């Protein structure tokens with residue numbers, strides 16, 4: 001994301017470390033330790049569904065600290081609360097309990113500031129399907145205070161890295177494959193140069209080729225820049241390949257956290273069995289990831 | 302200054318987006334226009350049936366205005382429903398813009414769209430009935446239309462809340478509001494024929510003053526000085542309704558975020 005040069009200064013946050021430092025709150029900068037990119041403390045969220053009064057606790061006392069430049073994986077079966085957690089950080093849901101800070105900014109007290117620092121890609125690439133990718137991207141860019149011209153140039157650059165040609169950009173989104181749509185969704189998020197990028201199952205439901213393209217692109221993001229990314233997935237290989245650290249989410253609770261290697265070592269030491277993430281998952285959640293994936297959640301498509 | 306530019310750009314984003322969407326559905330737009338013309342024509346023909354020129358005028362203005370309101374309302378209501386259905390509502394709501402810029406952009410487009418739509422309907426009606434408009438005060442009528450639109454913006458913001466609160470039938474709920482405005486504004490009759498209590502309600506409805514003003518200007522050629530009694534209530538209502546609409550929308554947004562209603566259904 002080296003767009004900054006083309007833009008007027010101070011329009012949006014960038015992935016440039018100096019810019020991120022400027023965005024960080026003063027008390028955070030004067031503190032002794034570096035401000036985490038994302039700090040979640042004792043976060044809970046309940047939903048009351050329908051007439052039956054019993055609330056569903058989607059996220060239960062979750063605490064997570066994510067450092068700058070990290071790719072942090074949230075691994076969990078369908079319905080474990082991954083999307084709810086992402087929505088809470090995205091300001092799309094109010095917090096029932098706990099607190100969230102993005103680069104030291106409290107998301108409740110400094111909502112607008114936080115909104116400028118984040119962007120999100122959801123499992124369903126949500127667009128105005130009758131509009132072209134161009135029209136969708138320009139709309140999104142304007143909402144973040146960007147001008148159409150520079151935004152389009154940047155979009156071309158990002159999309160070419162994802163393997164989409166400019167000529168594909170003028171036809172309605174509905175004529176594109178799922179994989180293509182998801183790539184455009186990623187471009188839309190990156191266009192605003194988020195300091196914290198929230199990827200909610202970005203590869204779920206994609207064909208193998210698109211999945212690989214997206215994964216490779218995420219790896220490149222990490223290699224080229226100090227982007228901080230939160231990635232949710234129910235794909236063990238993906239989590240292992242892309243994420244610096246992984247949290248296992250089960251019924252809204254974080255049941256284990258660490259690097260893939262740490263988790264594997266820990267499970268073998270404490271419970272025995274194979275040194276695989278699959279074994280880790282089975283041990284800490286008491287279920288097999290594959291089984292759960294079968295039953296479609298309402299969020300999957 | 303930078304903040305203003307940013308917010309204006311955001312408002313423009315909604316106008317541009319809705320323009321693009323309207324272009325994509327042009328076939329539907331033509332159909333909608335035919336529907337509107339036919340509906341307004343049918344009502345106005347009642348005047349022809351009664352051989353009453355003044356009634357024709359009055360019904361024509363009522364029908365045209367009613368078309369304007371309905372178009373503006375349905376457009377505002379639909380955009381929220383549509384955005385939820387497409388799943389873009391979450392992206393729009395998490396963008397770093399003030400809700401005022403968001404709603405202003407959406408409502409402004411709806412107003413312009415309603416204006417153009419209504420101008421077509423009006424032109425067809427005038428030609429159809431061969432009406433003589435030489436005595437009409439167009440400037441004053443336009444003034445009432447514009448001033449009245451400010452209140453409509455406020456009511457539009459309130460209407461936009463319903464699809465936010467009611468995931469499934471929210472856009473249809475706005476028609477309830479719409480039909481109440483029809484009843485109390487005196488669209489097809491004069492307010493004086495209503496029962497006492499309904500007349501009281503009518504004094505709090507902007508449509509009453511908009512229609513009074515437009516009718517007096519178009520039929521009797523009255524100018525602003527004679528119509529001040531209809532001007533100040535519209536100013537007061539605009540001043541009250543716009544902040545009220547914004548505040549209520551804010552409450553509804555908070556409710557939606559607490560209960561998880563921004564998400565796409567199904």
Ligand SMILES: Nc1ncnc2c1ncn2[C@@H]1O[C@H](COP(=O)(O)OP(=O)(O)O)[C@@H](O)[C@H]1O
Pocket residue numbers: 047048049056057058076077078079080081082083084085297299560561562564
């Ligand atoms: N907007 C909502 N309204 C009601 N219940 C919800 C909503 N979002 C999520 N839930 C419930 O919360 C739980 C967690 O869902 P979710 O966060 O979507 O999990 P995941 O993304 O891991 O599949 C599920 O039981 C789901 O039904």
Ligand SMILES: [Mg+2]
Pocket residue numbers: 082083084123200201299
């Ligand atoms: Mg999910």
